[in-house]
Amino acid sequence: MAGTEVRGAALDSKGMTVSTLLHISASPRGAASESLQIASTFLETYRETHPDDQIAMWDLWDGTLAEFGPAAAGAKMTVFAGGTPEGEQATAWNAAQATFERFAAADRLLFSVPMWNASIPYILKQFIDVVSQPGMVFGVDPVTGYTHLLAGGNRRAAVVYTSAVWGPPLGPQFGRDFQSTYFGDWLAWTGISDISEIATTPPCPATPTRPAARRMPPPATPPRRSEHPAHHRPATGRTAPAPPPPPPPRRHRMTQTISRSEVQAGLDAGTITLVDALPESYYAQQHLPGALNLVADDVENRASQLLPNKDAAIVTYCSNPACANSGQVAAKLEKLGYTNVRKYADGIQDWVEAGLPAQSGAPTAR
Ligand SMILES: Cc1cc2nc3c(=O)[nH]c(=O)nc-3n(C[C@H](O)[C@H](O)[C@H](O)COP(=O)(O)O)c2cc1C
Numbered sequence: 001m002a003g004t005e006v007r008g009a010a011l012d013s014k015g016m017t018v019s020t021l022l023h024i025s026a027s028p029r030g031a032a033s034e035s036l037q038i039a040s041t042f043l044e045t046y047r048e049t050h051p052d053d054q055i056a057m058w059d060l061w062d063g064t065l066a067e068f069g070p071a072a073a074g075a076k077m078t079v080f081a082g083g084t085p086e087g088e089q090a091t092a093w094n095a096a097q098a099t100f101e102r103f104a105a106a107d108r109l110l111f112s113v114p115m116w117n118a119s120i121p122y123i124l125k126q127f128i129d130v131v132s133q134p135g136m137v138f139g140v141d142p143v144t145g146y147t148h149l150l151a152g153g154n155r156r157a158a159v160v161y162t163s164a165v166w167g168p169p170l171g172p173q174f175g176r177d178f179q180s181t182y183f184g185d186w187l188a189w190t191g192i193s194d195i196s197e198i199a200t201t202p203p204c205p206a207t208p209t210r211p212a213a214r215r216m217p218p219p220a221t222p223p224r225r226s227e228h229p230a231h232h233r234p235a236t237g238r239t240a241p242a243p244p245p246p247p248p249p250r251r252h253r254m255t256q257t258i259s260r261s262e263v264q265a266g267l268d269a270g271t272i273t274l275v276d277a278l279p280e281s282y283y284a285q286q287h288l289p290g291a292l293n294l295v296a297d298d299v300e301n302r303a304s305q306l307l308p309n310k311d312a313a314i315v316t317y318c319s320n321p322a323c324a325n326s327g328q329v330a331a332k333l334e335k336l337g338y339t340n341v342r343k344y345a346d347g348i349q350d351w352v353e354a355g356l357p358a359q360s361g362a363p364t365a366r
Helices: 034-049 070-080 088-104 122-131 179-190 211-215 260-269 280-285 296-306 325-335 347-353
Strands: 004-006 009-011 020-025 054-059 108-114 138-141 145-148 156-162 194-200 230-233 273-276 314-317 341-344
Touching (some): 020 034, 034 054, 034 108, 034 156, 070 088, 088 122, 179 194, 260 347, 296 325, 314 325, 314 347, 341 347
Parallel strands (some): 020 054, 108 156, 156 194, 273 314, 314 341
Antiparallel strands (some): 194 230
């Protein structure tokens, strides 16, 4: 929608205020990115509930982010000292100003933030270093300290955090979280007080019956907490408790679940195709009879080869109800047009504990 931009809001053709949502992504992984997939679900819902709002995407890896090198650092110190940047410094300062304007023009922000080496990807730190300037994101007074210049503009932010190994409540042997702690703290420091966090669970643990269980983390979230692979972390606004957050991500279609006895009946009748959504090493140790092996990252490339009939009755499963993999694979299959996908949420743990037969061995179809 064409509109007149003002700081933090835009006007539609009738002069009504509409919001601008800017999705800032720090993941370079494109279609394979979990944080982008969750953001996309979030945006689908957002579009439905805010049809007039403008939505823009900023992939921080697209080459448009200004650098913050010697000239920019020099300009910052010049401004701190009360001077005006000149020459190369002025060019760098103007670039920082333009970057800040792009960021601050949005009154709704959505960030995709993978964990990289316990913290955030360096491109997002670069973004922070560029926009965090006196007179832009903050003011500072030697006596009273910082002021937070994005406060009070009705701004809201949602952050999608992803990680593959670390996750609450794991101990330090699985890494540390300087990702949400650092980024959440920075966001709150800008003055944005309405911050929602969405965090994925790490990959599934093995079932306790598998030898590899000792190597893998326990479930990061309580079982059955959500059908979505993500769960909400409490808001971390440092300056104020979070008012009602933007709409939480949710699927339009929840994958139907299927019970153990239905799986048994389907297997006996030969009417279902089982899909084990765990990594191949787990599949090789133990899987349900006749199951294929397909992990979420491979769905797009391998589904048509492994599952040529889009109307076949497909049942995904992984370890147990705490495991998100089966839901992720099911959701991706549904997105590709598979019409009859269900999830055996209790997973192989339930199957084995019920004394039912399992198989071992590497997947045959490659
Ligand atoms: C360079 C790099 C470093 C990573 N470091 C960690 C880490 O320290 N801890 C962790 O749990 N996961 C780590 N991961 C895994 C990612 O956080 C995980 O795959 C996440 O889903 C990536 O988000 P994305 O899919 O949106 O790109 C790392 C991944 C990459 C590429």
